Amino acid sequence: MDSLAWMAWTLPTAIFFVALACTLAVMTLLAARYPEVERVGVLRIPTTRGDRLFISLILAAVIHLAWIGLVGTDTIATLPVGEEGYEISSLWLATVVSLASAVAIFRIV
Amino acid sequence: MDKTINNKAWFLVLPVFLLVAFSAILPLMTVVNYSMQDTFGNNQFFWNGVGWFKELLDPSTDLGGRFLASLWRNLIFSAAILAIEVPLGIVVALAMPRQGWTVAFTLVVLALPLLIPWNVVGTIWQIFGRPDIGLFGYVLNHIGLDYNYVSNEADAWFTVILMDVWHWTSLVALLCYSGLKSIPDAYYQAAQIDGASRWAVFKAIQLPKMHRVLLIAVLLRFMDSFMIYTEPFVVTGGGPGNSTTFISIELVKIALGQFDLGKAAALSLVYNLIILIVCWVFYTIMTNAGAERRPVEGGA
Numbered sequence A: 001m002d003s004l005a006w007m008a009w010t011l012p013t014a015i016f017f018v019a020l021a022c023t024l025a026v027m028t029l030l031a032a033r034y035p036e037v038e039r040v041g042v043l044r045i046p047t048t049r050g051d052r053l054f055i056s057l058i059l060a061a062v063i064h065l066a067w068i069g070l071v072g073t074d075t076i077a078t079l080p081v082g083e084e085g086y087e088i089s090s091l092w093l094a095t096v097v098s099l100a101s102a103v104a105i106f107r108i109v
Numbered sequence B: 001m002d003k004t005i006n007n008k009a010w011f012l013v014l015p016v017f018l019l020v021a022f023s024a025i026l027p028l029m030t031v032v033n034y035s036m037q038d039t040f041g042n043n044q045f046f047w048n049g050v051g052w053f054k055e056l057l058d059p060s061t062d063l064g065g066r067f068l069a070s071l072w073r074n075l076i077f078s079a080a081i082l083a084i085e086v087p088l089g090i091v092v093a094l095a096m097p098r099q100g101w102t103v104a105f106t107l108v109v110l111a112l113p114l115l116i117p118w119n120v121v122g123t124i125w126q127i128f129g130r131p132d133i134g135l136f137g138y139v140l141n142h143i144g145l146d147y148n149y150v151s152n153e154a155d156a157w158f159t160v161i162l163m164d165v166w167h168w169t170s171l172v173a174l175l176c177y178s179g180l181k182s183i184p185d186a187y188y189q190a191a192q193i194d195g196a197s198r199w200a201v202f203k204a205i206q207l208p209k210m211h212r213v214l215l216i217a218v219l220l221r222f223m224d225s226f227m228i229y230t231e232p233f234v235v236t237g238g239g240p241g242n243s244t245t246f247i248s249i250e251l252v253k254i255a256l257g258q259f260d261l262g263k264a265a266a267l268s269l270v271y272n273l274i275i276l277i278v279c280w281v282f283y284t285i286m287t288n289a290g291a292e293r294r295p296v297e298g299g300a
Helices: A002-007 A011-033 A049-070 A091-108 B007-035 B051-056 B062-095 B101-111 B118-128 B135-142 B153-181 B185-193 B198-226 B230-235 B247-257 B261-299
Strands: A075-079 A086-089 B037-039 B045-047
Touching: A002 B007, A011 A049, A011 B007, A049 A091, A049 B051, A049 B261, A086 A091, B007 B037, B007 B261, B037 B261, B051 B062, B051 B261, B062 B153, B062 B198, B062 B247, B062 B261, B101 B153, B118 B135, B118 B153, B118 B230, B153 B198, B153 B230, B185 B198, B198 B261, B230 B247, B247 B261
Parallel strands: none
Antiparallel strands: A075 A086, B037 B045
16 A cells, blocks of 8 residues: 555545545446436436436535534534543534435425 | 437447546546545645635635635626726627638737737737837826826736736627627618617627627636636736736645645635536526527528
């Protein structure tokens, strides 16, 4: 793994990218099995599943950044894991909001 | 609609995907990794979570203040050059000849600034604007204007904007010209029969026909001006003070000057996100502007 040292991998970023890659793989398989069909939603623009995923991902990034800037990342709970416990940042709420918005986008956009 | 869909063609895109993976995706992933860590060189990294993003989005910190200030400067710069280049480009395109040998001549003359590399444009204007040996700076000072782009902020802005207008108005003009050329003569003849004024012809025929190319021109010019680095860096170096330090200049200062890879990576990602959003909005408007008009044109 020394040859990849310059990429400075960490477990959280690796999980993030693996999740992203899995999402794209699933979307690709879905597109192969059930070809994408354009549809006009609340934004009054024709979107395919891929477009809606793109909008969801962009919106998720914006929601997380806005949360960091406006709300902050204080600890909201501590899970009893290990000796010191595992602190949960309020940023996870932004993740929840993002997931909810993604569901909404896939349904109504 | 019975349309055969054969997704196997996507495999033909694979070589390009691999190439882009090496040139863009892997570096971008590395930037994401950097943005979560701090480093003191030697490939030693320390986890920092979203710390850099917190700092970046808080205007009271050094990083946040610099980011916000340079973002504002960049937005003002982009707005200014768009406000000048788009109308000017349209005017130039309208004034360009439609036939004869002058067409080729005008096209070549207009294309000249576009062919000059950015750093050369910067050097040209850096010398051109100097009050002691530059023609432009010398003349301005000679007629009594106190012009010095090295020490005066307003002069520095004036020079950077003028340089961009000089460099890129041709692009807008050429795009508009291509839009104008695509208008069939019948439209003008119909307007003449109706006794339409010059303004009416422009508003009802030429502007709608230039709509799409104008959107492309605005998108191209916005993206280029929002990512501008070389020209202002060569002319003003971001100064005087920080007055012409645009985001990319600030980014290079943080990444390569201070070697704060974490901060620079966080800034790059937010910068990238802004560009991505603007690009998507423009692209959506562009594709849908055409789609809305198509049925109308088909029905006519």
